Amino acid sequence: MIDRRTMIGGGLAALSASLAAARAEGVSRMTAYAFSFPALSDGEIHLADYTGRPLLVVNTASMCGYTPQYAGLQQLWSEFQGRGLGMIGVPSNDFNQEPGSPADIADMAEHQYGVTFPMAGKVVVTGPNAHPFYKWAAQARPKETPGWNFHKYLLGRDGYIAEVFPSAVEPTDTRVKTAIARALADS
Numbered sequence: 001m002i003d004r005r006t007m008i009g010g011g012l013a014a015l016s017a018s019l020a021a022a023r024a025e026g027v028s029r030m031t032a033y034a035f036s037f038p039a040l041s042d043g044e045i046h047l048a049d050y051t052g053r054p055l056l057v058v059n060t061a062s063m064c065g066y067t068p069q070y071a072g073l074q075q076l077w078s079e080f081q082g083r084g085l086g087m088i089g090v091p092s093n094d095f096n097q098e099p100g101s102p103a104d105i106a107d108m109a110e111h112q113y114g115v116t117f118p119m120a121g122k123v124v125v126t127g128p129n130a131h132p133f134y135k136w137a138a139q140a141r142p143k144e145t146p147g148w149n150f151h152k153y154l155l156g157r158d159g160y161i162a163e164v165f166p167s168a169v170e171p172t173d174t175r176v177k178t179a180i181a182r183a184l185a186d187s
Helices: 004-025 069-083 102-113 132-140 174-185
Strands: 036-038 044-046 055-060 086-091 152-155 161-165
Touching: 055 069, 069 086, 069 102, 069 174, 152 174, 161 174
Parallel strands: 055 086
Antiparallel strands: 036 044, 055 152, 152 161
16 A cells, blocks of 8 residues: 655656756756746736737837937838737836836836837846846846847747847848748748
8 A cells, every 4th residue: 555655756867857858958048938028018928918929028118329320210110010029128227218207218218209018117238137038038138138228139939049130230121020020930
């Protein structure tokens, strides 16, 4: 007769062995879908809501030389949203160019640039206090972390980083559009 402790112990040992095997195969690697951002206005933006869709995540700022890229991001959003692209603007004051309140950020993005894609609340994107998504991205691509505002991470349908574009690369650049089209075509 097998007692409960033996049965539970055996079950836990089997589960532990399965998890170790999955980790060894890379099956349990965390994807971007595990994260969420506070929304600029209210609630949360859950990346899990974008599961199976390419997603462009861009750290933004209202008082930056790259701020006009909001217009290009909106253009990308208008062009590719209907085909399945997700996009999130992530305001950050890491480079001292986003001192404003949520209302100030919304006014700049929505009223001056016509932004209709989701905007997160202001978060830290670099260093030890970075938002968990940005820590994850830095671990995945340590040489391609935000060095300034309007750094772009394109996530593939699998939830992993497919491409990274530094601030100087305009959202409407052929390289960005080609990467998005390729990510949308991947099944």
